[in-house]
Amino acid sequence: MKKRILMCSLVAALAPAGMLLATSSTALAQTSPQSRTVTPAIEGFHVEKVPRLEQGAALHFHVYGTQNATVNVTIDGATRGVQMQETDPGRYSGSYVIGNHDRFQPGSPVTAEMRLGSQVATTVLRDGLVSGAGTQAQSQEPVRQLASKDAGVVSAAPGAAPPPPPRTTERPRVARYCTSCAVVEKIEIVREATGAARPLASDVQAAQRYRVTVRFDTTEATQAIEYDNHPGYRKGDRVRVNDGVLSLDKE
Numbered sequence: 001m002k003k004r005i006l007m008c009s010l011v012a013a014l015a016p017a018g019m020l021l022a023t024s025s026t027a028l029a030q031t032s033p034q035s036r037t038v039t040p041a042i043e044g045f046h047v048e049k050v051p052r053l054e055q056g057a058a059l060h061f062h063v064y065g066t067q068n069a070t071v072n073v074t075i076d077g078a079t080r081g082v083q084m085q086e087t088d089p090g091r092y093s094g095s096y097v098i099g100n101h102d103r104f105q106p107g108s109p110v111t112a113e114m115r116l117g118s119q120v121a122t123t124v125l126r127d128g129l130v131s132g133a134g135t136q137a138q139s140q141e142p143v144r145q146l147a148s149k150d151a152g153v154v155s156a157a158p159g160a161a162p163p164p165p166p167r168t169t170e171r172p173r174v175a176r177y178c179t180s181c182a183v184v185e186k187i188e189i190v191r192e193a194t195g196a197a198r199p200l201a202s203d204v205q206a207a208q209r210y211r212v213t214v215r216f217d218t219t220e221a222t223q224a225i226e227y228d229n230h231p232g233y234r235k236g237d238r239v240r241v242n243d244g245v246l247s248l249d250k251e
Contacts, residue, residue: 040066040116042123043090047110049131055100059129061112063092069116075129076111077104084112106130181249182214184237185222212246214239 044064050057061073063084071084071092079101084092110125188211210227225244233239238249 037119038066038116039119040069040114040121042066042112042114042121045112045123045125047125047127047129049127049129051131053098053104053106053130055098057098059096059098061094061096061110063112063114064090065092065114065121066090066116069114071112071114073110073112075102075104076109078102104129178240179216179218180240180242181218182216182223182239182241184233184235184239185213185215186235187212187231187233190226214241214246216241 042063042065044062046062046064048060048062050059059075061082061084063071063073065071067086067090069086069092071086071094073082073084073094073096075081075096078096079099080096082094082096084094087093106128108129110129112123112125114121190209190211191207210230211224212227212231212233213222213224215222223241225241225246231246233246233248239246240249
């Protein structure tokens, strides 16, 4: 009888300790998953490309990975970074508007950083920032320009040798002051018998002389010079008069 009473007392004394142990085990089992360290992981990094990098253009970035993380994007040559917002679970979005102090190129490195507690994951954007970056790189080469005959502009292909300048038959006229310069105004045949002058004709007889009348550029005065034979000038020729002798003006 005494042994039974002793056993009941022992069980009653140990019961609270057992309940406390069970409660502690349950609490530990419930808190262990929450205290476990989660390593951030970036599963994707994307940018909505723009036709060209110019002031005011907006670059839209998207990062995919671990939820509830802090994500930032940096562009090499940019004046600031992009703090991404978690728009959906595990999806982060942010935009960068190009300013006049930014100095990055279509192929500049772009890095995404995902931070969760003390753990950090990073990745680099594989694509460029510009759609058709190869085409734009060619268009950035200097384009050679040549003045055409009609004052237009001819563009040479990038990297190609420029075409030769067009040839012109007329020499540029330079303003000058020439007191001996004149223009042949008319050529007449003068018969020796009568001394009368008449226009040049094809049926002229042998006894005749040629009278060349010129008009000076500076004074508008005229001068007549006679030759025994045809001098070879024509109306409109530019000539010079030196001591009563004509010569072609080649300047």
